[in-house]
Amino acid sequence: MMPLHTNPADVPEPVQQAIRTIIEWAGDDPSREGLEDTPRRVARAWREYCRGYAEDPARHLERVFYEVGGYDEIVLLKDIPFQSHCEHHMAPIVGKAHIAYLPRNHVVGISKLARVLHAYARRLQVQERLTAEVADCIWRHLKPQGVAVVIEATHGCMTSRGVNTPNVAMKTSRMMGVFRDDERSRKEVLDLMGV
Ligand SMILES: Nc1nc2c(ncn2[C@@H]2O[C@H](COP(=O)(O)OP(=O)(O)OP(=O)(O)O)[C@@H](O)[C@H]2O)c(=O)[nH]1
């Protein structure tokens, strides 16, 4: 198979033209040598940033395990690094997520929680919706007793432009089931997350 970078057909011309237009509008010459291949690279990079659109996040939760010795305590995946892009400026959102659930009678492979996160993060997002989508997906498809998702992230659109305020993090959370309804369970999961 021909490597992707030698196949001129891999990025449609109108997409490359759009990027050339932005380069020109920004004040540079898209035909100069250093920028010649940039439209194609940028397009491929955006394919990657947005590859979540091609994924069904729920698919990652299809394989479940019942033989877990009656395990009925919190399962937490902590400090999962992720990257996304804000839908307002298409600027990077960089942060970490903590995802916990209280199983009913089965669990999933722990990597799958991170896979669900990335499937939603690799889209144009706002942090609130990303947080809610991850929690809702686990709630609907795993049917656990509770789900808790906390996300802490910095937004490029705030740190490197606009209000230009570095080192400021946005924190969002979504609690479902026992973590929403029971004060003790909520406190337990937040303590485990260390947030
Ligand atoms: N609630 C929320 N806001 C976000 C997120 N990402 C970016 N924003 C904000 O979206 C807002 C868009 O505001 P606008 O006034 O339409 O855009 P703008 O003129 O570029 O705003 P400034 O960023 O203040 O310069 C800004 O306040 C951003 O900080 C997010 O994930 N959640």
Ligand SMILES: [Zn+2]
């Ligand atoms: Zn933004």
